[in-house]
Amino acid sequence: MTVAGWFVLSIIIFCLITLITTSVSVDIVLFSGLAIIFVSGILPADQALSGFSNEGMLTVGALYIVAAGLKETGAIQFMVQRVMGNARTVKKAQLRVMGPVMVMSAFLNNTPIVASFIPAMERWSRISQIPVSKILIPLSYAAILGGTTTLIGTSTNLIINGLMIQEASTQTLGIFEPAYIGIPCAIAGFLYLLVFGDKLLPERGSSMDTFQDPREYTIEMIIPKSSPLAEQTIEDAGLRNLPGLFLIEIQRNGRAIPAVGPYEHLKEDDRLIFTGIVDSIIDLQQISGLVPATNQVFKLNAPRNERTMIEAVVSRSNPLIGQTIKEGNFRYRYDAVVLAVSRNGERIDEKIGDITLKSGDVLLLEALPNFVDKYRNSSDYFLVSPIEDSSPITYNKAWIAALAVVVMVGLAASGILSMLQAAIVAGGLLLVTKSFRYSSALESVDWRVLIAIASALGLGSALEYTGAAEHLATNLFAFAGDNPTLALFLTYLATWLLTEMITNNAAAVLIFPIALSLAQSLGVSFMPFAMVMIIAASSSFSTPIGYQTNLMVYGPGGYKFTDFLKIGLPLNLIIAAVAVSLIPYIWNF
Structure with missing residues (x-):
């Protein structure tokens, strides 16, 4: 040698x-x-x-x-x-x-x-x-x-x-x-x-390593019509023993079901009240068959997969202090929707729209990423912070992603295109159909x-x-x-x-x-x-x-x-x- x-x-x-x-x-x-x-x-x-x-x-x-x-x-x-x-x-x-x-x-x-x-x-x-x-x-x-x-x-x-x-x-x-x-x-x-x-x-990399944040939110989720979770038990739906998250009660037909057991069957239109830390709230948003209880989420102009979750601390000079989220027209004023509110560790029983804002409230928002740049230096908030990897999943374009993979595999396996060419075709199809943001595509590459x-x-x-x-x-x-x-x-x-x-x-x-x-x-x-x-x-x-x-x-x-x-x-x-x-x-x- x-x-x-x-x-x-x-x-x-x-x-x-x-x-x-x-x-x-x-x-x-x-x-x-x-x-x-x-x-x-x-x-x-x-x-x-x-x-x-x-x-x-x-x-x-x-x-x-x-x-x-x-x-x-x-x-x-x-x-x-x-x-x-x-x-x-x-x-x-x-x-x-x-x-x-x-x-x-x-x-x-x-x-x-x-x-x-x-x-x-x-x-x-x-x-x-x-x-x-x-x-x-x-x-x-x-x-x-x-x-x-x-x-x-x-x-x-x-x-x-x-x-x-x-x-x-x-x-x-x-x-x-x-x-x-x-x-x-x-x-x-x-x-x-x-x-x-x-x-x-x-x-x-234990999951519990990330759950050290003492700040807890209360959030409502709904089982919509034709949800795959309907008629499943709490345990089968994977909603029991979620780390950093607790199912407080279910509201069904005007009555509350507290201390929900693992074998309680879910029904369409059930309102599920959870309390937990922000990482758990994000994971909850990814579960197919659950949607936020506030219909304001679906009234924002941008598609959900183009939005992100943001934490914002309400300042003393915020013009909505003393008003409920609904009365203050929060969505129109800030082009964002409040998903949950954290207030000094106490549980807030009101629905999101009926919560009266106070100085120091920490809001979990769903908004476009430009919200951070727009309000980072605003006197309305003490602090505005984006949450990494928190874009909501809508599942309505999942079939496009599945189709893109099938096309990719078919083109590569048949020898029509190389694996690289087939992967570029699949990625291009996902971007052209706006299945996800271009910025997410760049950030996804390790x-x-x-x-x-x-x-x-x-x-x-x-x-x-x-x-x-x-x-x-x-x-x-x-x-x-x-x-x-x-x-x-x-x-x-x-x-x-x-x-x-x-x-x-x-x-x-x-x-x-x-x-x-x-x-x-x-x-x-x-x-x-x-x-x-x-x-x-x-x-x-x-x-x-x-x-x-x-x-x-x-x-x-x-x-x-x-x-x-x-x-x-x-x-x-x-x-x-x-x-x-x-x-x-x-x-x-």
């Missing part, structure tokens, strides 16, 4: 050690490593910056926008509500999320699945009080394992199949041929995560993840460009001798190690010719080697940098680098044992 190769390898090892031993974010570490290699002059600019123009990285960016559309329209929340149900334990939650995700990722690209589920799972975690760190790694791993079960489940499978088609001495794969080994591996991984996931995964992916790809290019990757793989295969089973294991090991260090697709492309020549020199069939590469190239469980879905859950889950090593390394060994032991019996040497 050349001096340049040793230098690149030492930088990558230094990056890995830094990620393991410090809390520096993965994007800073990987970008710094790439910058050192580039500045040293070892890697030309086109190779160093290749990750920033990589189609896979750009696809992830486009998919963040599609995922934002699913979130803003409520389509993904609706799906998650149906999938997760009333799961109240970590094992039940993991069981409910992993099964459907595995099935979906067998036929759909796993990146949009994970991108769509992440924000919905974060919100579900807050409501269920199950730490999101217990869910997101299983979500990523389930998508990875599901992708190995069909030819179209992941791009790596298609790349290996394409390389096989180019080789006259090998045969093409059937669409379900990877399932013979992919399904056993997926089952083994599923059982491992279900049994050990709760113990090995950290407890971080730029740190994209920098980390691009930097990881650049480091992978450095390994290939200097010949370090090929040198490592070739020397590893030298241990195989004349034993095809040992050669098969070493093929898995080399592919897996390179996947963790560079990317799954690059690892498959690099190992393919070496494994092919090894099989030919041993005089055995190449099919077992091809199948073991399919499994190994997708077995990126021990680090967050080898597979893009791992990087996507890294930040939202509050994970450390060692969390992936702790739960992922045993999973890697299990999958390796299943693959290497079964493949020679399914595809004979």
Whole structure:
């Protein structure tokens, strides 16, 4: 290996050690490593910056926008509500999320699945009080394992199949041929995560961490006509034991039902009185089948998905002090609607319109984002503060988001467009139909993840460009001798190690010719080697940098680098044992 190769390898090892031993974010570490290699002059600019123009990285960016559309329209929340149900334990939650995700990722690209589920799972975690760190790694791993079960489940499978088609001495794969080994591996991984996931995964990002604000609001919600919550019990509707939120009473046909039990059935036109902190109020607004009791919300000019929630503290000079919200024509005066009022911790029994405003009242408003700029320095309020990620969901355009995803998957799966092109079409459809705001689309992109992916790809290019990757793989295969089973294991090991260090697709492309020549020199069939590469190239469980879905859950889950090593390394060994032991019996040497 050349001096340049040793230098690149030492930088990558230094990056890995830094990620393991410090809390520096993965994007800073990987970008710094790439910058050192580039500045040293070892890697030309086109190779160093290749990750920033990589189609896979750009696809992830486009998919963040599609995922934002699913979130803003409520389509993904609706799906998650149906999938997760009333799961109240970590094992039940993991069981409910992993099964459907595995099935979906067998036929759909796993990146949009994970991108769509992440924000919905974060919100579900807050409501269920199950730490999101217990869910997101299983979500990523389930998508990875599901992708190995069909030819179209992941791009790596298609790349290996394409390389096989180019080789006259090998045969093409059937669409379900990877399932013979992919399904056993997926089952083994599923059982491992279900049994050990709760113990090995950290407890971080707990929903209760956010519920420290002592300020409580009283808010009324209505069960409208044809609501899916009608005739459900309080518990089945998910309205019991909401963190930071308490259902005080139900008003029905002019009578109050206090101390509402979990098995009380909801009826159309029920008025539900809640008290709770602002984060819980926001989550309440996202539940399908509940609408604010004040009809003023529906009289504002702008669509609800273009509005946001704002907290405003009434000042002594506010002209509406001493008047009720209704008498003061609050909506006309401020182009905003009061959803709830907080007053020194006391419960306010009046309906929103009948509340008499006092100095110091904290109002929870629904308004356009420009309300903040307009009244931030106004004498009417002591303080005006926007609430992050609080745009109400109307669900009336959820079908457009679902259609956009179907169109995207159809165009990509049929080969009419690439995944990047299909994602751009889907995102464009959502923006043109005004399913969500353009500003929300820009804010939805996790730029740190994209920098980390691009930097990881650049480091992978450095390994290939200097010949370090090929040198490592070739020397590893030298241990195989004349034993095809040992050669098969070493093929898995080399592919897996390179996947963790560079990317799954690059690892498959690099190992393919070496494994092919090894099989030919041993005089055995190449099919077992091809199948073991399919499994190994997708077995990126021990680090967050080898597979893009791992990087996507890294930040939202509050994970450390060692969390992936702790739960992922045993999973890697299990999958390796299943693959290497079964493949020679399914595809004979």
